[in-house]
Amino acid sequence: MSHTTPLSESSLSRRKALGFGLLGAASLTAVLTGCSTGSDTPAASAGAADFPSYYPADYSAIVDASKAEGGKLTIYSNTDQENWAPILRDFKAKYPWTQVSADNLDSDEVFQRQLSEMATGKAPADMLVSNAVQAWANYASDPSRLMAYDSPETKELPKNAVLMPNVWAMSLDPVGILYNTALLKDEPASIEALAKTVSADSATFKNKITTRDVKGAWGFTVSHAFTEGNSDAWTGLDEILPAARPETSSGTQKEKIMSGEYVAGFFISSAVGYPAQDASGGLVKFVLPTDGTVVLGRGIGITPKAPHPATAKLFLDFVLSETGQNAVAEGGLSSYRESVELTEGRHTYQEVEKVAGKDGIIQVPYEVVPDADVTSFVSKWDAQLGA
Template identity: 80%
Template sequence: MFRSSPLTSPLVSRRRALGFGVLGAATLAAALTGCGSTTPAGSAAPGAASAGTPSYYPADYSKLLDASKVEGGKLTIYSNTDQENWAPILRDFKAKYPWTKVSADNLDSDEVFQRQLSEMATGKAPADMLVSNAVQAWASYAGKPDTLMAYDSPETKQLPDYAQLMPNVWAMSLDPVGIAYNSALMKEAPTSIASLAKAVAADPASYKNKITTRDVKGAWGFSVSHAFAAGDAGAWTGLDGILPSARPESSSGTQKEKIMAGEYLAGFFISSAVGYPAEKASGGLVKFVLPTDGTVVLGRGIGITPKAPHPATAKLFLDFVLSETGQNAVAEGGLSSYRDNVQLTEGRHTYQEVEKLAGKDGIIRVPYKVVPDAEVTAFVSKWNAKLGN
């Protein structure tokens, strides 16, 4: 059996593979009405697919393409995803749909949802889609009424049952969280939280303020840290040995730069979306490993906003990201895709690879579920009390 946070138990999927949870032109108006009129929640009846689409796509899928062209193919995405991760996805989406023009902002984890809610309150919300792996922030946002557009992607039935994180929220990728370190400065590679704690104990002076972790006051930092502590019975033994020498940072990108520069020797709970590309770009100066005493895996959620200015293009994009072509682009950009038919060329990573490296028993899953405020406060207080000055 896999190890997991107690929070996963109500949300474990039937396959128990990941436990993320279950759950104004007139022409444009006519086109959108036509492509969504066959079944509820934006889905279409099964039948022969439009030319150039898979056989399992609805017969009238071409209407969605026509509606996107009327929209001008514009699409605005609020995300906490780096441009290097987006690059192959946006490239291949435009190659498939040449009329599209996608803008994907790179915001802080919490800012993705704060900005969207603030703009919704004014009645002027320009974002079509939200993409983030800040589980707590996603769960809190999606738990509010009228925050997501209902849509039934034709790709859903082709995906593992854990691909849908919440109603109308899918996993764009399933990214592990690991340890990044400066291979020129560390004598021995840390393979786990416990081994990093052992290295600190052997030479505390050299590691003082030389380790970085994510700020647990942020949604992303809390999610991964809380999940590890709850999912590994011996977690606090290792954490107690590391945290006094650690300093928090608000982004994996900042951590990567400081590890590369030698300001930090190592960082733990670093997103693989940053870790894998950093290892490649640095020529191995920065190494990224999955902890053998528990690897946290986060679903990078993607969903359509309730009043998306360009709904047809948003649906096209969602379908593309979940498709075989889209998942290959996801992997090329440094994220971990999860379709079985992703081509495993050098530099690409998949969830299946994480299972092999960390072991199914070593994966700690983070459910898309809000942790009670009291529990958040208690954990953040305990964690920050152990940090060094």
């Protein structure tokens, strides 16, 4: 099975097959149709001239097919509405006849629901979006579960934007530390620094640190990735985990850090961390650990029998395009095209490279960790957690 190639050979040895598929959860559905800004050329007359020169001459046929489909699109994802909003807004501005609905599901539930519906012969989803690595790897290990498509944007992207055959990265999101600035005086620039702060006053920090539950797919992937990418990882984790309590979502962690129930949380998705920092007025801050920053590709692919295949292709190409990647950054996710403008409130993979260093990035390939390794890691992690 092929997987993404890290950007530097020196970091290649640190990247191992990571991921985990476990739990489903109740879903929260958000229908996101977006609003046209009218800023782009109306796609009602879109032809070859409306697209970059590297697009095929007959690309307008996909546009015409999308109109014939009615422009509807259903996405199963684990991505929040605030992350989607600029993407859907700009997509609708370019293709005003489209209507996109994105169900906000648990990371693993994206695939569980799709597989269940495929078994009945009635699968309404056109696209899948998730950063649950093993769930994606398990699902896409059967090539028939994805539509084969040669996006014209692929050759314009860095190699690590292709996660698996017919699975692209919508974003490359780092995982970091979110802390309450009113409760923690010194910024924890690394996991090691947070560990020293906690161990210096273990009574004060007891149950005041949060991390992700490693029995869930996302929590396992990022936690295991850090220990694989940093040979000294357990030195700090041995000091932090006795003071920590697990949560099942970054959103829950964010709310409890902002309320003061937790002082800080580690291994929190930047998709939650960056927007929380921007909206908090300085109450919370999100930092990338200098002793190893895990980066997860947020995979996007088209289902094999998508009810609206032409619109799905338009959406995929848009998300990977320069315009789409700017919208990705605006929504709080980390885009990766070099041309994306890095301004206040926007974040990119190149920014992560500058902060963490290329060798400090632990990039997770879309491969499966053997069950025995999963069981061993979860047992060791949970044995360290505080009561």
